[in-house]
Amino acid sequence: MNLRSLIIIVVSVFVLAIIGLVLYVQNQVQTIVQNQTMHEIKPVTGPIYANVLLLDKGVFTYNFSHSFMTYGAVSYALRNVSSVNFTIGTYTKSPVPQIYLVDVGDYCLELQCFNEQALYNSLYFRLNHFGRILNTTTLFLVGINKINDIPPGSIVIIPSGLLPNILLPDATSTNGCIRYSNYTLLTLLQQGDSVIYIGRNFSTAVTCAQQTVNASPVTLKDLQNYGMNTIQLNPANTAAFTVNTPLAFKSPTFFFGNATEFYGVWAKNVTNGTLVSFSNNIAGGWNNNTQTLANDLATVIESKFWLGRFAYGTFIENGIAQNGAMTLFTANQTVIENWSAVTPGEVMNSSYSLITMRLANSNQNYEINIPFRLRYVDHGVVYISPELGQTESGELTAYVTNFTGQQITTASIYNIGFNKLVQTVDMGPMTNDVEVVRYPNFVMQPGYYVVELKANGETYSDAIFKLDDFNITKLNLDFKNDTFYFQVNSHQKPINGVQYRASLNNLYQKTGTVEGGVINYTLPKNSQVNYGLQQFRFVMLGNNYTINYAYINTAAGIPVFYIEFGIAAVVVIILNRILVAPPSDDYYIDLPSFPPSRREKVKENPQAVIDVFDLVNHYYHWKYMPLTVGEIRTGIGSNLKYGNASIAITSQNTLAVLNKLIEGKQIISADDYFAPKKWMDYSKHDIEYLVVFRRLRDFCVANAILFTDLDMAQGTDMIMTSKTSQSYVTIYSSLSGMRELTINTKSKLFIVFLDDEKKQGFLDNLYKSYNEESEVLKMAIDYGYVKLVDTYHLNSLGL
Numbered sequence: 001m002n003l004r005s006l007i008i009i010v011v012s013v014f015v016l017a018i019i020g021l022v023l024y025v026q027n028q029v030q031t032i033v034q035n036q037t038m039h040e041i042k043p044v045t046g047p048i049y050a051n052v053l054l055l056d057k058g059v060f061t062y063n064f065s066h067s068f069m070t071y072g073a074v075s076y077a078l079r080n081v082s083s084v085n086f087t088i089g090t091y092t093k094s095p096v097p098q099i100y101l102v103d104v105g106d107y108c109l110e111l112q113c114f115n116e117q118a119l120y121n122s123l124y125f126r127l128n129h130f131g132r133i134l135n136t137t138t139l140f141l142v143g144i145n146k147i148n149d150i151p152p153g154s155i156v157i158i159p160s161g162l163l164p165n166i167l168l169p170d171a172t173s174t175n176g177c178i179r180y181s182n183y184t185l186l187t188l189l190q191q192g193d194s195v196i197y198i199g200r201n202f203s204t205a206v207t208c209a210q211q212t213v214n215a216s217p218v219t220l221k222d223l224q225n226y227g228m229n230t231i232q233l234n235p236a237n238t239a240a241f242t243v244n245t246p247l248a249f250k251s252p253t254f255f256f257g258n259a260t261e262f263y264g265v266w267a268k269n270v271t272n273g274t275l276v277s278f279s280n281n282i283a284g285g286w287n288n289n290t291q292t293l294a295n296d297l298a299t300v301i302e303s304k305f306w307l308g309r310f311a312y313g314t315f316i317e318n319g320i321a322q323n324g325a326m327t328l329f330t331a332n333q334t335v336i337e338n339w340s341a342v343t344p345g346e347v348m349n350s351s352y353s354l355i356t357m358r359l360a361n362s363n364q365n366y367e368i369n370i371p372f373r374l375r376y377v378d379h380g381v382v383y384i385s386p387e388l389g390q391t392e393s394g395e396l397t398a399y400v401t402n403f404t405g406q407q408i409t410t411a412s413i414y415n416i417g418f419n420k421l422v423q424t425v426d427m428g429p430m431t432n433d434v435e436v437v438r439y440p441n442f443v444m445q446p447g448y449y450v451v452e453l454k455a456n457g458e459t460y461s462d463a464i465f466k467l468d469d470f471n472i473t474k475l476n477l478d479f480k481n482d483t484f485y486f487q488v489n490s491h492q493k494p495i496n497g498v499q500y501r502a503s504l505n506n507l508y509q510k511t512g513t514v515e516g517g518v519i520n521y522t523l524p525k526n527s528q529v530n531y532g533l534q535q536f537r538f539v540m541l542g543n544n545y546t547i548n549y550a551y552i553n554t555a556a557g558i559p560v561f562y563i564e565f566g567i568a569a570v571v572v573i574i575l576n577r578i579l580v581a582p583p584s585d586d587y588y589i590d591l592p593s594f595p596p597s598r599r600e601k602v603k604e605n606p607q608a609v610i611d612v613f614d615l616v617n618h619y620y621h622w623k624y625m626p627l628t629v630g631e632i633r634t635g636i637g638s639n640l641k642y643g644n645a646s647i648a649i650t651s652q653n654t655l656a657v658l659n660k661l662i663e664g665k666q667i668i669s670a671d672d673y674f675a676p677k678k679w680m681d682y683s684k685h686d687i688e689y690l691v692v693f694r695r696l697r698d699f700c701v702a703n704a705i706l707f708t709d710l711d712m713a714q715g716t717d718m719i720m721t722s723k724t725s726q727s728y729v730t731i732y733s734s735l736s737g738m739r740e741l742t743i744n745t746k747s748k749l750f751i752v753f754l755d756d757e758k759k760q761g762f763l764d765n766l767y768k769s770y771n772e773e774s775e776v777l778k779m780a781i782d783y784g785y786v787k788l789v790d791t792y793h794l795n796s797l798g799l
Helices: 003-040 116-129 144-149 185-190 217-225 282-286 290-303 344-349 560-578 606-619 629-639 651-663 678-683 687-702 756-766 772-782 791-797
Strands: 049-062 067-079 083-091 099-103 139-143 155-161 194-199 204-206 212-214 230-232 254-256 260-262 265-270 273-278 309-318 323-329 352-360 365-372 380-384 396-400 410-415 421-426 436-438 447-455 458-467 471-478 483-490 499-504 507-513 518-522 532-540 543-551 667-670 673-676 718-721 726-731 748-753 786-790
Touching: 049 323, 049 352, 049 365, 049 380, 067 083, 067 309, 067 352, 067 365, 067 458, 083 323, 099 116, 099 144, 116 139, 116 290, 139 144, 155 290, 185 194, 185 273, 194 290, 254 265, 254 273, 282 290, 309 323, 309 772, 380 447, 396 447, 471 543, 483 532, 499 518, 507 518, 606 629, 606 651, 606 673, 629 651, 651 667, 667 687, 673 678, 673 687, 678 687, 687 718, 687 726, 687 748, 687 791, 748 756, 748 791, 756 772, 756 786, 772 786, 786 791
Parallel strands: 049 458, 099 139, 099 155, 155 194, 194 273, 380 458, 726 748, 748 786
Antiparallel strands: 049 067, 067 323, 083 309, 083 352, 204 212, 230 254, 260 265, 265 273, 352 365, 380 396, 396 436, 410 421, 410 447, 447 458, 471 483, 483 518, 499 507, 499 532, 532 543, 667 673, 718 726
């Protein structure tokens, strides 16, 4: 063996050793990531315990006093709880009434009504399972001749398929049936009940002898006068009510004019009550399934969709403290009709408010409802900008009316919990109907605050406002002179006069004051800052902020990476010169033309190609991850053989094989990714979901972000952990929708779509929907708690 061959062998071995080392390190890093991912999930189990008390309630003004918010403060003691969803709403009537299921007895036709006892059991179980029935006094089963015992303001469920004739307004004949009550459908509505009727329209009724009778002209006229005349639905137009619906209910047969609709269920306000209709019988609407009907009834009752709602707010906490207090407030307002004839105080005092706590852990869901009424007296008003920046001067205006007694001289600023006075503003002695205007600055932690006018032990007005957080950005980082400048804004305005503490990599701590929105941070002389990732940390008003910066060594303006690469290139050139063979005589051999290479037509069992997907996933330590054409081609070449030789296949032929498997429904694809159809059954996910997850995985690996593997994150689809934050990801698929969202205002939540078209379609449908869940999600998107992104723009995640 000559020296040249020996050197080539040594260099080759060295290169192979380096490649092996890189692969080993990569595998170890992946193992560490997987182990860390596994330990991120700490499920909370055991029976849920909760004790909740209402501490305070009232009304906030906001948006310069043009709008009103209801608020309620609660204290709570919890045990075995991992997440809590707080909601607060203000309604036109009681949102937590008693529920009465009417046993219609013989007033029904075969296959058009229900076994009421079985329906009662299923409905009770459905409500009780989610903690919505705390005792047996909430849901009652009452005979049709006892409906006069139902108290006003209740929910009354009549599941008869056709309306019993004795409940029609003109029920002059009972067809031989004994009648113990003079109550009719109209009587129930006049006493303020919400009647949920399950059946066909009112032109035909049923007697206790299971006979159908036509409604009288008097009855039809009465129904029309009260707006209860029904309009038949064309069956071709009912498909719209079965898209993305939470209900199993299908094929509504009629609707009310000028009514509220909830997935094919209509609600019509009639006198003092509301008529809610599932316009079909058990055979046509639920395929004779009583339990399915009970689920739909519980969903509709839970939605409260027929109640007029003035305002609503939601607050979601994960990993909540087991004991604490919280102030909840409504966030969005609905338009109050005939405003000129109704004062805000009258609206608030005639409304019903409800705080709901939905508690959950790994094994259980539980719900607590706290209803309350308000007492609002208009003594005057205080108002302020709804949103301000730190140190920004905001207009604070106040006046009082019908005021006697001790003069008001100050406006008090409290945190949202009312348990800490953070600032006072001198208003001077206030007199009746004289407006006082001040322009205070607020140097406090970001968040919500309340301005309160109070005297003689009585609150005259409360206004809520929000202070924006700081936004720190790099202006100029001069590592040569150890001088660094940062811009500090809040509400898009520079802040002033705020004390800060700064450090670099937990060293060189320095304190100072932000002036003109700029921090000037300078290191001591002869400080040593090494190349690599630098972390600037700032503490302002008790909050921590971190800015990362990659400090790269440069020479003559050229990054060191390029210099090192150039040196390596020179070394390679020199080695090539050294390894050039010595001069030798040239000899020529005349060879005839080579015959064309022989190609064999290889027939493989389709299952062998499908197995390649599992083999490639196993190689990369994946599970159920769709593959590209290139990955499949490489997998075939690495794993399939013809005789003792590996199979070489072109990308075009690989695609042709995949198309045949797609035609045979053995492979499915989405957006140039492919996966075996059986994976959809094994993983319980569709192809679009898996493609989105694959792209998220690739993004995390490329950007050194820790992530939870498929189905390993509890309550979400993926948890991403970067150096400074943890983000929750929910995947939306146009084929299967998405899981129920858990919004946490202290963490980032992303909804990820396959492409921009899917994202826009989701938004279009969202803003056409007005149910409770849609309103909460819209609000969360508007406030920045939830961000929508597609897989082609994952860099906008900002991790």
